[in-house]
Amino acid sequence: MNQQDMTAKMAQGTGFIAALDQSGGSTPKALRGYGVDDSEWNGEDEMFAKIHEMRCRIITSPSFASGKVIGAILFEKTMDGMVEGKPVPQALIDRGVVPFLKVDKGLEDETDGVQLMKPIAGLDGLCERAKGLGVFGTKMRSVINQASPTGIGAIVAQQFQIGKQILGHGLMPILEPEYTIKAEDREQGEEILKAEILKQLNSLEEGQQVMLKLSIPVKADLYRELVQHPKVLRVVALSGGYSTEEACEELAKNKGMIASFSRGLLQDLRADQSDEEFDRTLGAAIDQICEASLA
Template sequence: MTTQDFAAKFAAGKGFIAALDQSGGSTPKALRGYGVSDDEWSGEDEMFEQIHKMRSRVICAPSFASGKVIGAILFEKTMDGDVDGKPAPDALKERGVAPFIKVDQGLADEADGVQLMKPLDKLDALLEKSVAKGMYGTKMRSVIKSANPAGIAAVVAQQFEVAQKIIDAGLMPILEPEYDITAADRAEGEEILKAEILKHLDAMPEDRQVMLKLSIPVKAGLYQELVDHPRVLSVVALSGGYTTDEACAELAKNKGMIASFSRATLQDLRVSQSDEEFDAALGKSIDKIYAASVA
């Protein structure tokens, strides 16, 4: 599929993005949930080999190519690996799934109620490699923990600054200023976040677009202005610690937002399952998340 084909899919909103980008810190937990214990691997290379097997099994499952998954976010090592005998980005595109690459290098220490991204000193090289491998876009994450106007403004400014470099490289950026769903002042902070995002969107040139990945808001429909903004290709939602059922119920209240779930997509998958059982469990999650995305 072409870049234009994928853009049309996201604009139509008839599907969702699977987040398969667990990196070093979150991989052991993901493997344990899958049924691979810590004593079954030793060292980073073996750990990533195990998680790559899981991701490959997901991508190769028949339900993954049902047309309901329209994007997948990958960790760099997954992008560099093979799936079904082909480079991972090619395997995804053959299944009608746009490949995105996680480009942030982790979070800085908390200040002003937020965690900015650490300096992205590997960004230029990663973007060059990603373009060469045929990736469609990127994803980068910051975290907001309180309704601090200065902190929220800094998070959004950093996200948009890096996004311009990504667009210049020819890729579609997903900006992810995640709002911690346990924050007591989240409703207030999400209003501040929306205002800051709109300010930067309104300042963008007319020929540029971004995608946004946001926590499902406390107030249903809060982000409708972002969904409808001409500089936004799509607004996607992270599950943020919700179970699949919780995340889907909350997402369905927000017209125009589609899912970009990680744990909520994979939580019922186990290494011990037969291929048929695995695909059935994955298909059940995909159907549920798709229904919430197009509600």
């Protein structure tokens, strides 16, 4: 797949994006969920080696190349790794899966109801390295905890500011201003979020597009205007702590949004499963999430 092919696949492909981008802070939890105890690794290098083994097992499973997974978001160490003798991005491309890279460096402490992204040191160099490995786009996450108009405005402005920097490298940015699903004022706050995104979309140059990764809204089809916006290539949904079943049920209420799940994809996978059982379990999750994405 070349750049044009990957753009078309992201715009029109039937399926979903797998989030395989757990970073340092979330990796131990992901490994425990996979059945790998903290005692089985010692230090960061061994921890990342364990999570890389899990990701390689997912990527090489037959069900992952079924055509229903149209993209995958990678952690930097995964992008730099190898699978079956190939760089991971190329291994994904060979399976018909468009590679993305998580570029954010974590969150600032909460201010004004939100958590902005920490500064992303070396972003330009990272973008160029990713592009050289065949990566199509990037993803970066910030978090909204309250319906604060000024806080949400700051979150969206930061996402678009860095998104424009990424566009300058010829990569497709996925902007992820996640709204905490347990926030009591989420319905009100999501209306503010939508308005701020629409305002920032108008600041993009002619021909520029971004992707959006958003919490599944309280009000069904709230983001329909974003789905149909000419400056949005695709709107994808995060599972945000929902189980696979809950996330799929909620996603199916929102036409045009497709999934980009992590927990919702991986929750039933275990290190001690046989390859056949592992692939069967992964395939069942892929089928369920794909069906919800096509609703």
